Amino acid sequence: MTTLSSTAPSIWKNHAFSVLFSTALFADFSGKIYDLALPLLVFDLTHSSQWMGWMRAVEFLPNLLLALFIGVWVDKSDKKRWSQWMLIGQFTTLITAYLAVEHLAKPLVVLFPCAFLMMAFNYGYQNARMSILKHALPQQMQNLATARISSLYSIMETIGPVLSGAILMLSAIHHVFVLCAALLLLSFWRLHRLSYQENAAILSNQKAPVLKQIAQGWQLWYQEKNMRLITYxxxxxxxxxxxxxxxxxxxxxxxxxxxSLQVSYLVAASGIGGLLGAFSAEKIRAKIGLGRLLIGSIVLESLGFLFPALYSHLFALAASLFWISSIGLYSNICIWSYRQEAFESQHIGKVAGITGSLFKLLMPFGLAASGYLVSDLGLTSVFITCCVVQLLTGLTLCFTRVAKIA
Known part of the structure; x- marks a missing residue:
């Protein structure tokens, strides 16, 4: 197994990567606008932290309930065609959500299942995209490709909220869903230009029953001890x-x-921090190793949760989001890179499904409870608790074999 990839300066000349990058550009742009618009819409409809928490919790249920199966289905499918269907699914869901808010007196009845479906289709698309990267690019490009794809998250964190915030000043929040749907159509069109041929030999090895393949994925994940510790x-x-x-x-x-416009600018500022992380992660990893970078980012990110707890001011919250975005992206790149490098291409879909499910396992419960904790204990206590729990998690990893990953 290779755990440290060399820099591949010609990655932008790789046709598969350039198409996947531009496809992800439109899809992630849509996703970041949606991520901001949905909680703002729920707040405007309910003015409730509990409902905001429940909506966010529902969004992560697909990872808990479906990710295992999605990973196997991706491995068994034509990944380009699968990705296109996932984009169409998101497009349909967004239009449904828009029509519900436009015409229904109680749109939350439709928004909750739409939030579930939106995340399910998005996860299916993300899983297939990472699988195509694993199949289409040589090993020495994997780490750099992951870092560059990850940089889109920060770029969209900056541009998406600004654009959606500006639109919100001109129209109702739910009108943003139409823009998100249009961006997904652009992503579909760009993906159609991908010259990608499934490996027939790999697909022929994926004919085992779904449950048997899930069991195989679990075994592969369990045997990779570093990945297991990282997952926890x-x-x-x-x-x-x-x-x-x-x-x-x-x-x-x-x-x-x-x-809403001020909130969008606040979130956009955090994206600038993420860009710093995306384009420096590879160099820092080369100097200190993936394990130390992962642990350090987890510990340092936790300190950002304290800023608004210590100082209830706009600048404190802005500094917190900037800090969390810039430091937190290091850990994301480390996690995704290690998973790409640690497993063979024919298994990456099912392993990504298993880890994706486990990564989000606690989120629905934490998010659903968070609104009630805010009501009972206050925001300051919740922010401090997030800091302490994450800090202890990072410090615990210092005493494991993860710290030695190159």
Missing amino acids: AVMVINTTGAVFWIQAIYFAKADLALD
């Missing part, structure tokens, strides 16, 4: 990060009395 840690830090993010939006709206 990610289960925790994904939950602390998600709870902080959704309640930070509530804090901005309810306590700081920011309007």
